[in-house]
Amino acid sequence: xxxxxxxxxxxxxxxxxxxxxxxxxxxxxxxxxxxxxxxxxxxxxxxxxxxxxxxxxxxxxxxxxxxxxxxxxxxxxxxxxxxxxxxxxxxxxxxxxxxxxxxxxxxxxxxxxxxxxxxxxxxxxxxxxxxxxxxxxxxxxxxxxxxxxxxxxxxxxxxxxxxxxxxxxxxxxxxxxxxxxxxxxxxxxxxxxxxxxxxxxxxxxxxxxxxxxxxxxxxxxxxxxxxxxxxxxxxxxxxxxxxxxxxxxxxxxxxxxxxxxxxxxxxxx
Amino acid sequence: xxxxxxxxxxxxxxxxxxxxxxxxxxxxxxxxxxxxxxxxxxxxxxxxxxxxxxxxxxxxxxxxxxxxxxxxxxxxxxxxxxxxxxxxxxxxxxxxxxxxxxxxxxxxxxxxxxxxxxxxxxxxxxxxxxxxxxxxxxxxxxxxxxxxxxxxxxxxxxxxxxxxxxxxxxxxxxxxxxxxxxxxxxxxxxxxxxxxxxxxxxxxxxxxxxxxxxxxxxxxxxxxxxxxxxxxxxxxxxxxxxxxxxxxxxxxxxxxxxxxxxxxxxxxxxxxxxxxxxxxxxxxxxxxx
Numbered sequence: 001x002x003x004x005x006x007x008x009x010x011x012x013x014x015x016x017x018x019x020x021x022x023x024x025x026x027x028x029x030x031x032x033x034x035x036x037x038x039x040x041x042x043x044x045x046x047x048x049x050x051x052x053x054x055x056x057x058x059x060x061x062x063x064x065x066x067x068x069x070x071x072x073x074x075x076x077x078x079x080x081x082x083x084x085x086x087x088x089x090x091x092x093x094x095x096x097x098x099x100x101x102x103x104x105x106x107x108x109x110x111x112x113x114x115x116x117x118x119x120x121x122x123x124x125x126x127x128x129x130x131x132x133x134x135x136x137x138x139x140x141x142x143x144x145x146x147x148x149x150x151x152x153x154x155x156x157x158x159x160x161x162x163x164x165x166x167x168x169x170x171x172x173x174x175x176x177x178x179x180x181x182x183x184x185x186x187x188x189x190x191x192x193x194x195x196x197x198x199x200x201x202x203x204x205x206x207x208x209x210x211x212x213x214x215x216x217x218x219x220x221x222x223x224x225x226x227x228x229x230x231x232x233x234x235x236x237x238x239x240x241x242x243x244x245x246x247x248x249x250x251x252x253x254x255x256x257x258x259x260x261x262x263x264x265x266x267x268x269x
Numbered sequence: 270x271x272x273x274x275x276x277x278x279x280x281x282x283x284x285x286x287x288x289x290x291x292x293x294x295x296x297x298x299x300x301x302x303x304x305x306x307x308x309x310x311x312x313x314x315x316x317x318x319x320x321x322x323x324x325x326x327x328x329x330x331x332x333x334x335x336x337x338x339x340x341x342x343x344x345x346x347x348x349x350x351x352x353x354x355x356x357x358x359x360x361x362x363x364x365x366x367x368x369x370x371x372x373x374x375x376x377x378x379x380x381x382x383x384x385x386x387x388x389x390x391x392x393x394x395x396x397x398x399x400x401x402x403x404x405x406x407x408x409x410x411x412x413x414x415x416x417x418x419x420x421x422x423x424x425x426x427x428x429x430x431x432x433x434x435x436x437x438x439x440x441x442x443x444x445x446x447x448x449x450x451x452x453x454x455x456x457x458x459x460x461x462x463x464x465x466x467x468x469x470x471x472x473x474x475x476x477x478x479x480x481x482x483x484x485x486x487x488x489x490x491x492x493x494x495x496x497x498x499x500x501x502x503x504x505x506x507x508x509x510x511x512x513x514x515x516x517x518x519x520x521x522x523x524x525x526x527x528x529x530x531x532x533x534x535x536x537x538x539x540x541x542x543x544x545x546x547x548x549x550x551x552x553x554x555x556x557x558x
Contacts, residue, residue: 004371104355108411111319112372113345264282264322267312268353 002114002122009126013092017130020088024081024134025141031077032145035070039153042068058210065229070146070155071163075228078163081138082170082223083199088134089171090195092127093178096120097260098188104268116260124179124253131171139164159232166226166237173222173245174198176252183259187266219244270297272419272450273318278327280313287313289474290327295452300445302465302482303454310474311454312352315421318452319349331419345373348412352424352454354404356396362407363392366414373415384410387436402428409437413444420444420451426460438464459546491527494520495534496541506533522547 038045045067049057066072097120100106109119142164146155178198182188202221209217209224218224218241225241273295280287288310295301305311316322318329320340329336331343356365366385370377385392388406399407405428412420420441426434441464445451455461461468462482469479496518508525517540523530534542 002372004368008368103358104353105357107321107349107351108356108369110321111344111347111349112369113341113343114372115341118341262323265316267316268351268355 001125002118005109005114005119005122006126009123010129013126013130016088017134020084020134021137021141024084024138025145027080027084028077028138028142028145031080032074032149035073035149035153036151038073039068039070039151055211058207070150070153071159071232072229074142074146074160075163075232078228079223081142082167082226082228083203085134085138085167085171086174086199086202086222087195089131089174090178090198091191092131093175093180094182094188094191094194094198096123096127096179096182098182098185098191101187101266102189106265107268110265116263117257120257120260127175128172131175135167135171138167159235162231162235162237163228166228166231169242169245169249170222170226172249176249176256179256180252180259183256183263271295272297272332273301273452274330274333275314275318276328278314278317278329279325280310280317280322281325286310286474287322287325288317288471291471291474291476293469293476293479295450296467297450298445298448299466300441300451300453300464302461302468303452303471304456304458304461304468305471306456309471311456311471312423313474314471315349315423315452315454319344319347319421345415346418347421348415348417348419349421350405350408350412350423350425352427354408356404356407356411358395358397360396361392362390362394362396362399365396365407366392366411369411370414375415377414377416380416381410381414384413384440387440388433402430402433405429406433409440413440418449420449421454422451423454424456425453426455426457434460490522490524490547492520492545492547493523493530493534494518494541494543494545495537495539497537497539499537506530 049067065075067076100109110116143160146160178195181194181198182191188194203223205217206221206223206227209215209221222245225238225245231237271294273293275291275293278291279289291310291314303311303314313322317324318331318336320336323337332346334343336343357368360368366381370381384390388409390403390406390410394403396404396407405425409425412422422441425437429437441451441453453461453465465482467479467481470477498517506525506529508523508530510522510524512519512521514520
């Protein structure tokens with residue numbers, strides 16, 4: 001690991017982390033501020049939800065949720081946070097190496113006296129630090145919003161912690177798959193369409209698997225692996241799926257190192 | 270002792286050729302010119318030696334070490350000025366140079382100040398705001414900052430005005446006197462002749478000739494064009510080749526004593542005359558027809 005690269009990468013991502021944290025904190029804050037009005041009309045809410053077609057509820061992961069409880073309400077809000085977290089992580093993974101090539105600075109970096117694995121490790125650790133900082137601040141903002149707006153509601157802190165803690169593997173997965181994709185493509189000009197595609201694509205798969213009740217589609221979408229309603233209901237993660245995710249992360253990062261070693265850096269001209 | 274040794278080096282990008290079966294060596298302390306037209310494989314060769322890309326087959330060593338296996342170690346003593354310079358746009362020149370220097374052991378502040386002074390580089394400007402020529406200067410300082418033993422210069426003078434070119438050449442000669450080996454790639458024969466000891470000519474991915482600069486200068490061709498109504502079809506002096514006539518213009522290549530051809534030409538009533546360096550392409554066509 002090279003400290004200069006690590007520091008440079010952190011500095012580069014500082015403002016991006018700030019924007020993501022602000023958006024996520026804003027999202028939770030706004031959602032939670034509406035909780036008291038929701039919970040006071042609990043009966044009306046649940047009645048209304050019952051009238052919705054089951055497909056609709058499945059798309060938004062509402063089947064397993066009781067919006068009248070604080071955990072249920074948080075879980076509903078959390079789905080939107082997950083989308084943001086997925087986009088952010090995919091973005092960082094996809095751009096980690098490709099940004100040097102699209103901005104044509106790869107020649108500079110790779111002619112320094114460093115091995116490619118040192119470069120990748122330094123960049124990787126900086127990106128993971130950025131993601132971790134995002135998550136910690138997001139957790140803080142969520143807990144603060146809960147205590148601010150919970151009113152008289154009782155809730156199970158361990159359920160909330162389980163839901164919030166799921167962001168670690170969730171983001172790692174999007175990050176590592178993004179990294180792998182960026183190294184499989186010869187030259188990536190813009191990262192955003194890919195990261196949006198990855199995040200929304202897997203979200204749509206998760207929604208479909210909800211509608212179709214298809215267990216096989218479940219494997220394809222990390223949203224399904226960490227469905228907040230299910231986590232609250234079971235009070236644990238699905239061990240099988242978490243193991244699968246961890247294997248996938250290790251595989252994607254490992255293959256990325258290998259691909260980066262062999263990679264031909266395209267000439268700027 | 271050879272600083273660079275290239276043996277049967279071949280690079281294909283998929284099916285398209287980069288370089289083919291290239292072999293040559295660069296001796297310690299020399300300035301080696303590497304010339305060829307655009308697309309001949311000059312940059313490919315340099316990128317292979319810097320292990321930015323990997324060879325399809327063949328081998329290259331620098332300082333006696335294999336470039337793919339000992340890349341980081343070798344690059345500690347290499348300076349590289351790319352043909353097109355791209356750096357992190359939002360950094361200031363000083364920050365970029367500090368960042369670059371941080372990868373090499375030692376204190377480079379004095380050296381930085383010296384180089385920036387010679388190249389008249391403003392250190393406090395953002396890279397984004399620099400002109401092409403100024404970015405090139407950043408590249409020059411960046412490449413020489415850590416006092417490397419081997420310099421790769423890929424078309425280094427493009428974008429530099431003549432005054433800066435001269436300062437740059439002085440700087441290169443100064444480094445060379447200290448024992449630094451220079452690999453100078455260019456498609457411009459004139460500048461290679463000005464500074465290099467030996468020249469390798471690459472064409473369509475293959476080395477067609479490696480020769481001493483003095484040998485090449487003996488074959489110093491000029492392209493001469495004469496507009497005259499009275500010029501004969503045959504010049505009757507040796508050294509004239511590729512004679513062409515069109516609309517009263519006579520054009521030919523000449524190699525030899527320039528006084529002889531001028532005396533001969535002055536026998537005709539000249540309306541117009543031009544003597545110029547042939548382009549590299551013309552030399553190639555001439556040499557290898």
